[in-house]
Amino acid sequence: MEDSTVTRMAILGTIAELHRESLAYDVACLRAIVTQLAPDLLCAEITRDAWEHGDLDAAALEVREALAPVVAGTDVVLLPVAPTPQRFADFTPRAGWRHDLGQSFASSLRWGMRRASRPEAINGPVFGAYCHLVCMLTEWTWPGEYRAAWEAQNQGLAGNILAAVRRDPGRRVLVTAQCQRLHRLVPFLRAQADVNIVDYREL
Amino acid sequence: MDTTPVTVAIVSPYRLGREALAALLASLPGFEIVPPDGGAMPGVYLWDVMTAGAAPSLDFVAGTPVLALAAIEAAPGLLAHVAGIVLRDEPPENLAAALRQVARGDQYFSPDLVLALLRRHGSPAVPALPAQPGLAAVTDRERDVLAALAAGLSNKAIAARLYLSVRTVEGHLANLYAKLGVRSRAEAIVLAVRHGLGPQNT
Numbered sequence: 001m002e003d004s005t006v007t008r009m010a011i012l013g014t015i016a017e018l019h020r021e022s023l024a025y026d027v028a029c030l031r032a033i034v035t036q037l038a039p040d041l042l043c044a045e046i047t048r049d050a051w052e053h054g055d056l057d058a059a060a061l062e063v064r065e066a067l068a069p070v071v072a073g074t075d076v077v078l079l080p081v082a083p084t085p086q087r088f089a090d091f092t093p094r095a096g097w098r099h100d101l102g103q104s105f106a107s108s109l110r111w112g113m114r115r116a117s118r119p120e121a122i123n124g125p126v127f128g129a130y131c132h133l134v135c136m137l138t139e140w141t142w143p144g145e146y147r148a149a150w151e152a153q154n155q156g157l158a159g160n161i162l163a164a165v166r167r168d169p170g171r172r173v174l175v176t177a178q179c180q181r182l183h184r185l186v187p188f189l190r191a192q193a194d195v196n197i198v199d200y201r202e203l
Numbered sequence: 204m205d206t207t208p209v210t211v212a213i214v215s216p217y218r219l220g221r222e223a224l225a226a227l228l229a230s231l232p233g234f235e236i237v238p239p240d241g242g243a244m245p246g247v248y249l250w251d252v253m254t255a256g257a258a259p260s261l262d263f264v265a266g267t268p269v270l271a272l273a274a275i276e277a278a279p280g281l282l283a284h285v286a287g288i289v290l291r292d293e294p295p296e297n298l299a300a301a302l303r304q305v306a307r308g309d310q311y312f313s314p315d316l317v318l319a320l321l322r323r324h325g326s327p328a329v330p331a332l333p334a335q336p337g338l339a340a341v342t343d344r345e346r347d348v349l350a351a352l353a354a355g356l357s358n359k360a361i362a363a364r365l366y367l368s369v370r371t372v373e374g375h376l377a378n379l380y381a382k383l384g385v386r387s388r389a390e391a392i393v394l395a396v397r398h399g400l401g402p403q404n405t
Contacts, residue, residue, distance in 0.1 A: 075359050078363070
């Protein structure tokens with residue numbers, strides 16, 4: 001018998017503005033995945049304040065155009081878990097060699113996303129390793145305080161996810177997060193005794 | 204969460220009404236339209252009530268819940284006959300939530316209808332309650348659910364407000380009904396209002 005205190009959780013990486021391109025993993029595909037999975041709870045990268053005020057203009061594209069519409073039409077409940085609105089790209093310095101190098105790495109990452117194209121590939125081990133490498137190189141270009149802020153934000157995100165699922169343990173939870181976070185987020189969540197991480201196709 | 208589509212049979216005196224509702228439900232995930240007098244048993248009837256005092260155009264199958272789509276003027280006469288009432292000015296997603304809720308055996312009443320009925324508290328439209336122990340045995344979380352229920356929210360809306368799953372809200376409601384000694388959502392709402400948990404207090 002399944003332990004009702006252990007939460008079954010899948011983490012689905014998203015690709016921000018690339019969902020609007022002619023990729024297999026476009027906005028419609030993301031909507032279809034979430035609709036078909038029909039999780040009890042959906043953790044999304046939007047702050048609680050923005051969600052409760054209906055301020056989707058400031059939210060990530062995937063929240064605004066895919067997740068919010070699915071939630072409105074189904075019994076899936078969205079949990080806003082972002083501690084702050086910033087995303088990975090917001091931590092790249094605005095000028096100088098750090099900026100230029102960061103932009104090169106960002107282009108490489110977008111190339112990888114376009115090559116992977118399908119959701120199962122983008123959420124698979126090969127692209128995952130590539131994404132992890134490019135993100136590590138990108139973070140290396142950041143000043144120390146930027147890296148610390150990014151780390152703090154990811155810890156806040158993970159903390160909010162755990163707090164949300166511990167309010168309602170034993171449910172099927174889907175976490176959607178930009179790919180650039182996964183190499184930090186997944187190991188932390190996998191280490192929790194009351195969370196069972198599964199592939200999103202097995203949720 | 205159960206992903207089996209909810210089968211809905213639409214009962215309306217007018218073809219345009221039936222087809223408009225069918226097109227709306229086809230655009231929402233998780234629903235399948237079945238003929239009301241066909242071979243397949245629907246999970247819920249959606250009864251498009253055109254006027255107060257209207258009778259359905261066919262006999263609903265006993266035991267299958269009926270959700271009425273009606274104007275507020277027609278609602279009081281329907282309460283004893285249906286599992287739920289959705290008012291005509293509700294958004295489509297509320298109709299979807301109501302259908303899912305009623306198909307799972309619960310009741311649904313539009314928030315504006317709840318308010319209107321509460322203003323008529325004590326009228327024959329509001330059922331008299333048996334003696335019950337009160338709210339002493341209710342947990343804080345259950346109290347939050349009860350307050351949201353008294354505001355006329357659907358189970359989905361309660362879940363979204365409290366950041367809980369719909370299944371958890373349904374579990375809390377089942378516990379509440381048992382603790383409060385009530386048999387239905389309507390009785391729970393009336394009891395909650397009597398204990399000061401009405402819409403004006405949420």
